[in-house]
Amino acid sequence: MPEIKDRPDARVPVLDLLRVAAVGAVVLYHYGFWGPAAHGVPQIAMPFLAPVAQYGFLGVPVFFAISGFVIAYSAGDRTPVGFAIARFSRIYPTFLICMTLTCVVTLVLGGAHFSVSFGQWLANLFIAAPVFGEPYMDDAYWSLVIEVMFYVWVAAFLALRIFPQRIDTIIVAWIAITFANELTIDAPIFEKLFIADDSGFFAVGLLIYEHYRGRREARLYGLMSLALGTAAFQAVHKLERLGVHLHANFDPRIVVAICIVSLGIVFLATRIKQVPLPAGLVMAAGGITYPLYLLHLQLGYTILLAATPEQPPVLLTTTVIAGVVLLAWFVWRVLERPAHGWTRDRLTMLATRLGWPSRVRSAGVRQADPTHGDPLTQASVAKR
Numbered sequence: 001m002p003e004i005k006d007r008p009d010a011r012v013p014v015l016d017l018l019r020v021a022a023v024g025a026v027v028l029y030h031y032g033f034w035g036p037a038a039h040g041v042p043q044i045a046m047p048f049l050a051p052v053a054q055y056g057f058l059g060v061p062v063f064f065a066i067s068g069f070v071i072a073y074s075a076g077d078r079t080p081v082g083f084a085i086a087r088f089s090r091i092y093p094t095f096l097i098c099m100t101l102t103c104v105v106t107l108v109l110g111g112a113h114f115s116v117s118f119g120q121w122l123a124n125l126f127i128a129a130p131v132f133g134e135p136y137m138d139d140a141y142w143s144l145v146i147e148v149m150f151y152v153w154v155a156a157f158l159a160l161r162i163f164p165q166r167i168d169t170i171i172v173a174w175i176a177i178t179f180a181n182e183l184t185i186d187a188p189i190f191e192k193l194f195i196a197d198d199s200g201f202f203a204v205g206l207l208i209y210e211h212y213r214g215r216r217e218a219r220l221y222g223l224m225s226l227a228l229g230t231a232a233f234q235a236v237h238k239l240e241r242l243g244v245h246l247h248a249n250f251d252p253r254i255v256v257a258i259c260i261v262s263l264g265i266v267f268l269a270t271r272i273k274q275v276p277l278p279a280g281l282v283m284a285a286g287g288i289t290y291p292l293y294l295l296h297l298q299l300g301y302t303i304l305l306a307a308t309p310e311q312p313p314v315l316l317t318t319t320v321i322a323g324v325v326l327l328a329w330f331v332w333r334v335l336e337r338p339a340h341g342w343t344r345d346r347l348t349m350l351a352t353r354l355g356w357p358s359r360v361r362s363a364g365v366r367q368a369d370p371t372h373g374d375p376l377t378q379a380s381v382a383k384r
Contacts, residue, residue, distance in 0.1 A: 012269060012270055012272070012273075013272075013274065013275050013277075013279070013282045014269035014270075014272045014275055015066055015069075015070075015266070015269050015270070015286070016282050016283065016285050016286030016289075017269075017275065017282065017285060017286075018062070018066065018265065018266060018269055019063070019066065019285070019286050019289040020285045020286070020288075020289060021059075022059040022060075022062045022063050022066075022289075023059060023063075023289045023292055023293050023296075024059070025055075025056040025058065025059030025062075026056055026057070026059040026060060026140070026293065026296075027056075027292075027296050027321065028049065028052070028053045028056040029053050029054070029055075029056025029057050029059070030056075030140075030296065030297050030301075031044070031045040031046050031049075031053070031300075031317060031321065032044065032045070032046045032047065032048075032049030032050055032052070032053025032054075032056070033047075033049070033050045033053040033054040033056065033248075034057075035301065036113075036114075036139055036297055036298055036301050043311050043312075045301070045304060045312050045317045046314060046317055054248060054250065055250070055254060055255065055258055057238070057242065058235060058255065058258050058259065058262065060143050061198055061201040061231065061234075061235060061259075062201070062262045062263070062266065063143070064143075064146070064147075064150075064198050064201040064202050064205065065201045065202065065204045065205040065208070065231070065262075065263055065266050066205060066266060067147060067150065067202065067205060068150075068201070068202040068203065068204065068205020068206040068208070068209070069205040069206070069208050069209045069212070069266070069270065070205075071150070071151070071154055071205075071206075072164055072167070072205070072206050072209035072210070073209055073212075074086065075154055075158060075163065075164070076164055077359055077360050078158065078358060078359060078360065079158065079356070079357055079358060079359065079360060080155045080156075080158045080159040081351050081356040081357070081358060082351075082357070082358030082359055083151070083154065083155050083158055084151075084155055085344060085347045085348055085351060085358060086344070087151045088343070088347065089340050089343040089344035089347060090340060091144070091147070091148075092343065093336065093339035093340055093342075093343050094290055094291055094294070094331065094332075094335075094336045094339070094340070095127065095144065095294060096125070097291075097331055097335050097336070097339065098291050098294035098295050098331060099121070099124050099125075099137050099138070099141075099294070100121070101295065101299065101327075101331075102137050102138055102294075102295065102298055102299045102302075103116050103120075103121045103124075103137055105299050105302050105303065106137075106298065106299070106302050109302050109303060109306040110302055111302075111305065111306060111309075112309075113301075113302075113305055114298065114301075114302050114305075116137065117134075119134060120134045120135065120137065121137065122134075124136065124137045124141070127141065127144050127145060127148060128145050128148075129141070137298065138294065138295075138297050138298040138299070139297060139298065140293060140294065140296070140297045141294075145192075146195055146197075146198055149192070149193070149195055150195060150202055153195075157170060164206075164210075167206060167207075167210060168219065168223060171203045171206065171207065171223055171227065172223070172226075174194065174199050174203060175199060175200065175203065175226060175227065175230050177190070177194050177196070178194065178196045178199045178200070178230060178234075179230075181194065181196045182196060182233075182234075182237065196234075197234055197237070197238065198234060199230065199234070200227050200228070200229070200230030200231030200232075200233070200234050201231045201234070201263075203223075203227035203230065203231075204224065204227045204228055204231055204263050204266075205266070207220065207223055207224045207227055208224075208266060208267050208270055209270075211224075211267070211270075212270045228259075228260065228263060231259055231263065232255075232256045232259045232260065235255050235256070235258075235259050236252045236255055236256060239252060239255065284329065284332070284333075287329075287332040287333070287336075288325065288328040288329045288331075288332045289328075290332075291327075291328040291331040291332055291336065292324065292325060292328035295324050295327060295328055295331075296321070296324050296328075299324065299327075300320055300321060300324045303320050303323070303324075304316065304317060304320045307320070
């Protein structure tokens with residue numbers, strides 16, 4: 001077995017571009033097939049795209065695979081406290097900004113289809129708003145709950161000192177629990193607690209990182225095959241719920257093919273060190289992904305339906321989407337960076353005062369956080 005590199009120095013810029021492609025698929029799904037269904041909106045903005053757009057839901061689990069890779073990269077030299085600070089400061093400030101923007105726009109332009117209350121905004125401060133009896137401010141927020149649960153497990157494994165040292169055992173146990181639940185009682189509590197609908201995608205990302213850092217043995221490739229098969233099974237399993245809700249026909253073969261190809265591209269992306277594009281453009285593309293994901297659905301549809309209550313023309317829909325992209329860029333470029341830095345620094349100072357170190361002491365060189373952006377949509381990995 002070759003020597004495993006502890007912390008690869010190379011940047012993975014292609015993952016930024018994959019983030020853009022994945023969020024583009026989700027936007028296509030919502031504007032060409034799903035829409036904000038929970039609010040009873042009577043039309044989809046671009047229904048002629050439905051045959052292709054209906055498979056855009058797979059953009060979210062691809063994010064989960066990217067998240068598995070990046071979390072494995074960034075968590076190795078952190079204590080549980082340091083890991084929690086890093087994840088919270090990445091996700092929460094941007095979430096708070098975008099959730100509040102969505103709330104304000106809904107209050108002003110919501111009209112007949114969208115409404116919001118102070119209680120809903122208050123419940124959404126905790127991300128998992130349904131726990132408090134309120135709906136998500138935006139239906140897309142459900143995936144953040146999945147991400148947060150993944151971080152809770154990683155923090156717990158860091159505290160037990162079995163992550164990433166026992167990554168193979170963790171993945172095998174995780175997949176075993178997934179199938180035990182999915183093929184037997186299918187209990188919602190197990191599904192949520194163990195992320196049983198998306199564990200395969202996270203596992204693929206974790207194993208891609210193991211390969212990235214130098215592992216090359218049959219056991220790794222066997223686990224990758226098992227995780228990939230689990231991810232494909234879970235994607236097909238989701239079709240039962242989507243089909244019932246939307247009365248739509250999905251081809252499971254297409255879903256499996258998209259899963260395999262998409263995850264294969266994520267793997268290949270980690271082997272590419274450079275792209276023939278300006279570094280600033282690539283970073284901006286990756287940076288806007290998280291705020292765009294948070295803003296595109298309800299805020300975009302609220303503006304769209306305020307402009308026209310009838311079937312919106314393609315030009316108007318395209319203009320609204322472009323406007324949301326521009327808003328996402330503004331949030332990333334102007335608001336997110338200082339909010340992230342302020343939150344991280346204050347929490348780190350508090351942890352230091354309490355005697356809680358953020359980094360594991362080692363003989364190696366102290367590493368800076370190699371990621372930017374949120375873990376749902378983060379993927380750029382670089383040594384600063």
